[in-house]
Amino acid sequence: MTPHPRVGRDHILDIAETLFTEHGYKSASIREIAHDCGVTNAAIYYHFPNKESLFMEVMQRHAERLHDQMTLAGANIDSPRERIVAILTTYVDTIAGQHAPIFMLRRNMKHLKAPGSHRGLLMKSISQPLIEAIKLAQQSGQIKKKPNPEEAAALLLGMLHGLQHHAAGGEGKNISQNDAQMAVDLFWDGIKK
């Protein structure tokens, strides 16, 4: 006999994501999440040992989705440069908007016990498709091998966040796909052979 067969992990994660995003990690409680799922606290604890593990899984699910979308965007594009543009454009579509859930949630990671390592893992998962594309570009001999792929990815993602910050600080604009192109142009011309 399985307890609580009617409430699946995914449904709990959906509800938890909404509450964490709206109220923040600290304010959202297991009781509230259970209430909104229409089940008892025990039904939640059946799937997740505590609030922290539930939150981490919400984050992980997000990072995986973004990872998959970025991978898909770059697939079947032969030109390494265009592949990097496509991957970053997908990234821009996700981070455009200060209220993108992944950033709303990430801001709450400071409440967790080991935020540094968690954040590192999430960033790794999100950067991976970009790192692979940069490796390919380096192997093709079109760009230099320094900075290394991980640093190059950090530089590119940083440029987009810098532009996002700049746009948001100004007239509340958001970054656009043109910004992804601008970052890649600068990057490419900066390290092409």
Place this chain on the structure above:
Amino acid sequence: MTPHPRVGRDHILDIAETLFTEHGYKSASIREIAHDCGVTNAAIYYHFPNKESLFMEVMQRHAERLHDQMTLAGANIDSPRERIVAILTTYVDTIAGQHAPIFMLRRNMKHLKAPGSHRGLLMKSISQPLIEAIKLAQQSGQIKKKPNPEEAAALLLGMLHGLQHHAAGGEGKNISQNDAQMAVDLFWDGIKK
């Protein structure tokens, strides 16, 4: 007759900065700040109408210091490229370390009523010396006029934050002056004429 002649604005700002940095904006109270200054609440309110204005002045003072340090670092350097390196190196020295007060404090800005515009003003003040140096480089004809100086500054600062993020996610390392050089090299070669 001036009330509370013995407690100056600067002393209050010093104490407030320590408490905001250690406990966060929300937890630090005027009562606590007054206590640590050895004065009554009224002595604080004599200088600052409320906690928000006190916090904003702490932030503003920080931004101005960083602005002045960056300006000084770039002064008397004739080469536009080297001037940009010197300014960014000063910036790196300040942001190295996750616990740099300016970032600790900035994280608390979400509690303020108009965080977007405040943040924009602070970033503008911090970016200004860099923007001026980029303008000079563009006027000298050594680099292209696109991206514009504001965007170029956002790209450069973004690269450094990206590297910082990358370093912190890894083995808890910090970015170094080499990273400032790496960002400028990439940037310069990316848009040189």
